Amino acid sequence: MTSTALLESLRQIVGAPHVLTDGDLSAYEQDWRKRVHGKSLAVVRPGNTAEVAGVIKACAAAGVQIVPQGGNTGLSVGSTPDDSGRQIVLSLTRLNAVRHIDKDNLTFTVEAGCILQNLQELADQQGLLFPLSLAAEGSCTIGGNLGTNAGGTQVVRYGNTRDLCLGLEVVTPQGEIWDGLKGLRKDNTGYDLRDLFIGSEGTLGIITAATMKLFPQPAAQLTAFAAVPSMEAAVRLLGLAHQHLGAGLTGFEVMGQFALSLVVKHMPQLRVPFTEKEADMGDEAPYCVLLENSDSESEQHARLRFEHLLELAFEDGCVVNAVVAESLTQAHDLWHIRESIPLAQAEEGLNIKHDISVAASRIPAFVEHADAVLKREIPGVRLVNFGHLGDGNLHYNVQVPEGEDGKAFLRDKEALVNHLVYEAVDAFGGSFSAEHGVGALKTDKLEKYQSPVALQMMRAIKNALDPQGIMNPGVVLARG
Amino acid sequence: MTSTALLESLRQIVGAPHVLTDGDLSAYEQDWRKRVHGKSLAVVRPGNTAEVAGVIKACAAAGVQIVPQGGNTGLSVGSTPDDSGRQIVLSLTRLNAVRHIDKDNLTFTVEAGCILQNLQELADQQGLLFPLSLAAEGSCTIGGNLGTNAGGTQVVRYGNTRDLCLGLEVVTPQGEIWDGLKGLRKDNTGYDLRDLFIGSEGTLGIITAATMKLFPQPAAQLTAFAAVPSMEAAVRLLGLAHQHLGAGLTGFEVMGQFALSLVVKHMPQLRVPFTEKEADMGDEAPYCVLLENSDSESEQHARLRFEHLLELAFEDGCVVNAVVAESLTQAHDLWHIRESIPLAQAEEGLNIKHDISVAASRIPAFVEHADAVLKREIPGVRLVNFGHLGDGNLHYNVQVPEGEDGKAFLRDKEALVNHLVYEAVDAFGGSFSAEHGVGALKTDKLEKYQSPVALQMMRAIKNALDPQGIMNPGVVLARG
Incomplete structure (x- = not known):
């Protein structure tokens, strides 16, 4: 498929206004700290999960690589396209619906593009607490928080983003939709895919929605x-x-x-x-x-x-x-x-x-x-x-x-x-990246300091779930 | 390799007294509720992680399947050999050392075969709390708790076993040792292998040790x-x-x-x-x-x-x-x-x-x-x-x-x-197995009620990490 044909196909899936190819796209094409400036084939902004699946299927068929992006506030260059002009930036910010608030279950189900601060405020309006809190909360998205397993200032009590999540909806690198949004506090029915996607920085699939824990507000x-x-x-x-x-x-x-x-x-x-x-x-x-x-x-x-x-x-x-x-x-x-x-x-x-x-x-x-x-x-x-x-x-x-x-x-x-x-x-037995992830910035550190046995397993998992290697290549694991 | 040669090799690795082939082995060969009675080639009881690795390498070379076992108290038949007489039961109960207690980090690092109740008591002696608590605590092991992501009576506050674990040591199906025992509360350096192994019921590798969270005792x-x-x-x-x-x-x-x-x-x-x-x-x-x-x-x-x-x-x-x-x-x-x-x-x-x-x-x-x-x-x-x-x-x-x-x-x-x-x-959007796992008992329920997309990913992960299919076959995922 030619680039032109792919772009036409993407316009049909998400609507022409949501396939950006002209003008100043630097908000999408450079990282937060402005260290890396990329050039994408297009910035694609789907409006719902089915559209995300459609975009991925089209890109997979064309063999085009995808860089998922939330608020683009990451500190490790995990959501920036390379400078080839051949990658798609898949921006999730239009998926910003709150699908369900369940006060008796102390959960809400929200789409990946929701801004963290909006979720904090929404919980507050319900008399509840969503405790994830970090410097970028005014512009980062919950999808990005999940993709990087963000930390912040309340981890000592409430844990990292991982610990606040009860379920995910994910679009796989094949464009299939996994609905794992049951919101259960106990569910031992197979491998823990949820935690595998959390912190995988968009390299195994795309998180489109999540069921997150809420807490009573402190007095x-x-x-x-x-x-x-x-x-x-x-x-x-x-x-x-x-x-x-x-x-x-x-x-x-x-x-x-x-x-x-x-x-x-x-x-x-x-x-x-x-x-x-x-x-x-x-x-x-x-x-x-x-x-x-x-x-x-x-x-x-x-x-x-x-x-x-x-x-x-x-x-x-x-x-x-x-x-x-x-x-x-x-x-x-x-x-x-x-x-x-x-x-x-x-x-x-x-x-x-x-x-x-x-x-x-x-x-x-x-x-x-x-x-x-x-x-x-x-x-x-x-x-x-x-x-x-x-x-x-x-x-x-x-x-x-x-x-x-x-x-x-x-x-x-x-x-x-x-x-x-x-x-x-x-x-001292520590970690070179506690809460900011690996991104494209620290893949050499991962090679150097992560256990070789662990690295081998990570590569095997990446190959198993994304054999085409189209999901955020060069992030977490160095290009082969 | 013949069975005789494998047994001889196993005796050399763990010592002849720890390769059991005769007498009443029903404590190892039947499940807790006595629903299933198997027959193993041998029950092998390694004394440390290196011996576990040696046993797995020998079995992998011989193409012999391995059934890992802790206290054998599971309720879903996840640690029982089949009746072929060709599988090895790998009992972890001799790996029962407490390697390290770190009071200032509120963690301890313990081997898989430690009895849960002993760990509760040890924490208590240190003036701390290890909150995992369930009916079988007098005979179940922490390795089994991790393998099944056990729940129990304090989950409402402290979470499932998963939530209490900060790191694992695992022997892979290839007999490699992954040391993931750093005991860090934040570590975003690659995919979350820890949570992948937790709850995988011994089908992806063998948990040999873990760093677990401790808490202050309530007044x-x-x-x-x-x-x-x-x-x-x-x-x-x-x-x-x-x-x-x-x-x-x-x-x-x-x-x-x-x-x-x-x-x-x-x-x-x-x-x-x-x-x-x-x-x-x-x-x-x-x-x-x-x-x-x-x-x-x-x-x-x-x-x-x-x-x-x-x-x-x-x-x-x-x-x-x-x-x-x-x-x-x-x-x-x-x-x-x-x-x-x-x-x-x-x-x-x-x-x-x-x-x-x-x-x-x-x-x-x-x-x-x-x-x-x-x-x-x-x-x-x-x-x-x-x-x-x-x-x-x-x-x-x-x-x-x-x-x-x-x-x-x-x-x-x-x-x-x-x-x-x-x-x-x-x-009602629920789970057929909240805390008991799938085992061999409920693989048909998994096929029926788990999302097909999730199942496909689980099979891909199993094949990626255990391509020989020697780790606890027929547990979690039905035999192909």
């Missing part, structure tokens, strides 16, 4: 900000918080003082506790921790529990100073500090990002080791260390040394920085 | 027993309990009055509330619910929360009577009622068991429909309905009509009963 949510004397102390505080807040612990973020100092410098309107005002606190407390306590009872009860925890933490010595937000505004402001770190980093200049995980118990030794290696090998290096300590997930980022030219530093040192960080992660 | 645990006026009311109570106990809700079991009457009849030493004493309660309250509330604070607090919930439930009308256990002994006694139902059923005579799930919201309509169909089609049928309502999972069992010959009834009606129940389940 109250409180936020605390604590200065801790060491990373060991932060891990001890995590243990105390698990013990005394139980499942009430819904957030546990750590931030190094250098990361906080960038917020102070570039967002002077934000009041950051335990840094500027108490100028020497940085030495006494190299890290701060943000804790969130969700309570099914009342704000008063949440406050008592928090005070009890912090008393124990002071006695233990794992906290040297702490503040509990007195109002929702204060709580919002504290979270805003944490969420502003990436922007403050960007304001400061170029930097190298990592998204790594290590068992929480090994985080202190890992950080000590990695800090020492980087400082030794790269004089003047500045470490922006923050992240979801409750999940053992750090955004262990590296800022260009003060006064150095950013582009030159990245050109000369980015590969070395990555090598040093990932070798350290590997030595 | 207090309280149990309540409530009489409810209908199944709708039970579901309303579930919603209230989610809302007001939050993650404190760790158990929510429903029991029909006929199920309870069998306990009263056959276990007269047990005091069952809301049945015998108040003789008319059965009409007013056709079901009772057992609730468990785990509190991270104190017993006093747990009691206040429970009382608050029950007040609301009385006001709502979804509870007509309730008792909260005053002591651990009382709580134990209430649970003992629930746990005695299967034994009381056996005392009453032969019966037909089901392990089905439906979305909680649809349970009332499902039960009304299925009850009506069964009563219409099979005069005198007695329905023993109980189970994990918090997960939408009912053991919707059928007792032989009073006075009828059990064996004759099963011979004449078992297929019809199963047909009627599974058709009803299917009509």
Whole structure:
């Protein structure tokens, strides 16, 4: 089939206005961080699952490769076409219906293109909670969250996207529709296809809808900000918080003082506790921790529990100073500090990002080791260390040394920085990609650090489900 | 390779005393409910992962099929050899080391042959909780729990076995060892092989070890027993309990009055509330619910929360009577009622068991429909309905009509009963196997009720990972 014939066929399936070939398609053809610019044959925007199936059948018949795309906010270049002009970008954003809300089952069934924040708000209107929450929530889609098994800030309590999903609807690389949307909490009838598709980054098929878990809204949510004397102390505080807040612990973020100092410098309107005002606190407390306590009872009860925890933490010595937000505004402001770190980093200049995980118990030794290696090998290096300590997930980022030219530093040192960080992660039994996935950006890291036996099984599964190799080639697994 | 040569080779790998060919091997060769009696070439009991790999390599070279086995307590005939005398039973019970306890990471890494109850006790000794709990816990193994994705009584809070696992060690059908035991809470580096092996019932490879989640022990645990006026009311109570106990809700079991009457009849030493004493309660309250509330604070607090919930439930009308256990002994006694139902059923005579799930919201309509169909089609049928309502999972069992010959009834009606129940389940979008798996017992049900598209993908995965077809053939997927 010629390209022209395929495009004509796609126009018949989804309607001519939804096959984009002209004009500025950069929103679809380049990745979120603008590292990779591709060129597609067309951007195709089906409006329902049957149309997705039709598009895939047509592409499979033509031997044309497909790059599925949601909000295109991924950080690992998993939804960008190559520059051949021969791949189809399959945008799922028009599949944005909420098919069913089942309050008694605590689930809703939503289409892949639904924006995460819209789903949070919808749950809220129903008096329920959809707990998935992450920086891109205003523009990312639930399909993308599922495709990458996104994490975020509430994983310590509610798990990753995988843990929030009870069922999927998927279009296979052959254009067949699998309806796995029963919404059951227990169903042991064969292999777990659901979890195989979740996190497969569109390489095994296309998620078109999902049944997701909802939760009762907490009666109250409180936020605390604590200065801790060491990373060991932060891990001890995590243990105390698990013990005394139980499942009430819904957030546990750590931030190094250098990361906080960038917020102070570039967002002077934000009041950051335990840094500027108490100028020497940085030495006494190299890290701060943000804790969130969700309570099914009342704000008063949440406050008592928090005070009890912090008393124990002071006695233990794992906290040297702490503040509990007195109002929702204060709580919002504290979270805003944490969420502003990436922007403050960007304001400061170029930097190298990592998204790594290590068992929480090994985080202190890992950080000590990695800090020492980087400082030794790269004089003047500045470490922006923050992240979801409750999940053992750090955004262990590296800022260009003060006064150095950013582009030159990245050109000369980015590969070395990555090598040093990932070798350290590997030595401590960690992962080079905790929540951002592999994409096309890290397939070499997968080859290097994933178990060869696991890789062999992954390739066998890819070949079994997508023997033509048309689904998002070069993502997760390197091109053969 | 001849059988003799293979046996000699196996003796060299695991030691002659661990290759069993003589004597009474029925503990290995028949299933738990003694429905199927097989005959193996040998029962092989390797002592470590390397020996498991050696055994599989030898069997693969000889083209001999392998039936992996843990405690052999499964209910779906998933670990029984056929009667050919040519299959190897690979018993994992000698792999019973606890490799590592990581209190700060809230995990332990344990070998497949560890008995579940031993792991619960070990966690307890560490001041932690391993929440997986089910009837066979005194003899089932964690490897079997993982292979079947076992459920149990705490799923409403902690999930199925799948949800408790952070990593696996697996020996592939080629005898390669995959070490996936990092114990990370976030790791998005390729396809989710862990969840593919969990629930695959030994048909894709052999789980030899796992890193499992641990939790803080609750400060207090309280149990309540409530009489409810209908199944709708039970579901309303579930919603209230989610809302007001939050993650404190760790158990929510429903029991029909006929199920309870069998306990009263056959276990007269047990005091069952809301049945015998108040003789008319059965009409007013056709079901009772057992609730468990785990509190991270104190017993006093747990009691206040429970009382608050029950007040609301009385006001709502979804509870007509309730008792909260005053002591651990009382709580134990209430649970003992629930746990005695299967034994009381056996005392009453032969019966037909089901392990089905439906979305909680649809349970009332499902039960009304299925009850009506069964009563219409099979005069005198007695329905023993109980189970994990918090997960939408009912053991919707059928007792032989009073006075009828059990064996004759099963011979004449078992297929019809199963047909009627599974058709009803299917009509309500449910699952014919919620927590017991498929085994060799229900492969025909899988063919009938699983999506053909899903089945095709499952077969492709099986062929990709086990092209020789030597791993537990005829389990999950019917023999080709």
